[in-house]
Amino acid sequence: MTRPARLQLSLAIEPLPLKAPFRIAGYCFEAMPALTAILSEPGHYGRGEACGVYYLGDEPTSMLATLESCREPIEAGIDRLQLRGLLPPGGARNAIDCALWELQSQRERRPVWELAGLTRARPxxxxxxxxxxxxxxxxxxxxxxxxxxxxxxxxxxxxxxxxxxxxxxxxxxxxxxxxxxxxxxxxxxxxxxxxxxxxxxxxxxxxxxxxxxxxxxxxxxxxxxxxxxxxxxxxxxxxxxxxxxxxxxxxxxxxxxxxxxxxxxxxxxxxxxxxxxxxxxxxxxxxxxxxxxxxxxxxxxxxxxxxxxxxxxxxxxxxxxxxxxCPGDVWGGGIADADDDAARAARTTAAVSAAPLR
Known part of the structure; x- marks a missing residue:
């Protein structure tokens, strides 16, 4: 049986300031920090982002610590079913789950919506x-x-x-x-x-x-x-x-x-x-x-x-x-760029830690 490919996990926290304060019952938000996760291998990558669940104390810093503690099984080539057994519901699992969906999308050159059993994705x-x-x-x-x-x-x-x-x-x-x-x-x-x-x-x-x-x-x-x-x-x-x-x-x-x-x-x-x-x-x-x-x-x-x-x-x-x-090149479109694999993986990792927002 072929062993799963080993992955590289890159994690970062982004501040995500808001245009203006946003008020709901009991809270006023000025920013919504997010954890980003990228799973990469030669030729492919998958991205995930999670803000967590603020009213449960599920925040990017704690999500980052959780994923660092699980780095070894994740990088060993975890699949989505195994991930459900490894982590409870919450932002940390979401970030990795979404990254795994996009990674599969690129490996199979099929959009995520098709992997999810849909015949099309409409506005x-x-x-x-x-x-x-x-x-x-x-x-x-x-x-x-x-x-x-x-x-x-x-x-x-x-x-x-x-x-x-x-x-x-x-x-x-x-x-x-x-x-x-x-x-x-x-x-x-x-x-x-x-x-x-x-x-x-x-x-x-x-x-x-x-x-x-x-x-x-x-x-x-x-x-x-x-x-x-x-x-x-x-x-x-x-x-x-x-x-x-x-x-x-x-x-x-x-x-x-x-x-x-x-x-x-x-x-x-x-x-x-x-x-x-x-x-x-x-x-x-x-x-x-x-x-x-x-x-x-x-x-x-x-x-x-x-x-x-x-x-x-x-x-x-x-x-x-x-x-x-949602254009296909935003996330999960199914096809990675056609240039050098190693250079692309390096750029993708750098993009999260440097300047991912416009």
Missing amino acids: LVTAFTLGADDPDIVAAGARAHAQARLLKLKLDGEVEADIERVAAARRARPDVDLAVDANQAYTLDRIEPLIAALSDHRVMLLEQPFARGREADMDRLDCPIDVAADESLQGLDDVEALHGRFDVLNLKLDKCGGLTEALLIVARARALGMKLMVGNMLGTSWAAAPAFVLGQRCDVIDLDGPTFLAGDRLRAVVYRDGLIH
């Missing part, structure tokens, strides 16, 4: 997200996103202010679909006025109203619109318990640990008759591209993360007419 209508700001700022943001077909509003749990935000967005953009994300900010005894307002303003989706661990409260929630689980869903093992309580599952590669796990969740959720959403953690196009592959199997797409950053990759996803487009 997707994506949400554009507005922070939990004053209603006038929300309205201005809604108007500024003139191309948007779907807007998502962040809520902060202040009922009157949240209702005003929703009303302001709807007045500014009567033509678009609206979704809202409470980020765990509500309790069962305070949410009724918000639910009524969401219905009045034709909001299509309410994301994670209650705290993670309070999923049983969903049994007593009377809500005429779809409700999505985000923080309540981390990996495949959570799906069964959420069935019957949530209508939609929001998949993020950083939470579940990569595209491999996410596709398993898709299969199980569809078997249960659940809808699916894909999001990401504000990363660059290296994070958005594998999520774009996952988005081909989802009902709601929320992949505007790169638009919040002060800079993105030189080869980046494209936002046009309310859709996200």
Whole structure:
């Protein structure tokens, strides 16, 4: 039996400053640091990026330490199935999993979407997200996103202010679909006025109203619109318990640990008759591209993360007419450059540690 090829693992942390502070319930972000991982061998490489899961303390520094401790089995030629046994769900596993997908794509000269069982990869209508700001700022943001077909509003749990935000967005953009994300900010005894307002303003989706661990409260929630689980869903093992309580599952590669796990969740959720959403953690196009592959199997797409950053990759996803487009040369296109293998591998490694953003 042929032994797997030995790989070279290169890791780096990038600061990823935002264009402007971004507010959600309980947090204000000015940057979203990310861990980048490159797995390379002569002639091929694979890239992965992960910001982690901030509310679980899953951050780039801890992810870096985790992967350094696992360097030997990873470089020995690990596959995605073995990776699921080596690391738990989270950002560290996501970075390596995505790198392995692209590495396979280059080895077989086939795009990742084809490896994932798709017949094509089409542009997707994506949400554009507005922070939990004053209603006038929300309205201005809604108007500024003139191309948007779907807007998502962040809520902060202040009922009157949240209702005003929703009303302001709807007045500014009567033509678009609206979704809202409470980020765990509500309790069962305070949410009724918000639910009524969401219905009045034709909001299509309410994301994670209650705290993670309070999923049983969903049994007593009377809500005429779809409700999505985000923080309540981390990996495949959570799906069964959420069935019957949530209508939609929001998949993020950083939470579940990569595209491999996410596709398993898709299969199980569809078997249960659940809808699916894909999001990401504000990363660059290296994070958005594998999520774009996952988005081909989802009902709601929320992949505007790169638009919040002060800079993105030189080869980046494209936002046009309310859709996200992902050219093959961004990530996972299936064919490496045709020049000298050693020189290419050296340039790829240098690109992460030096100046990967424009």
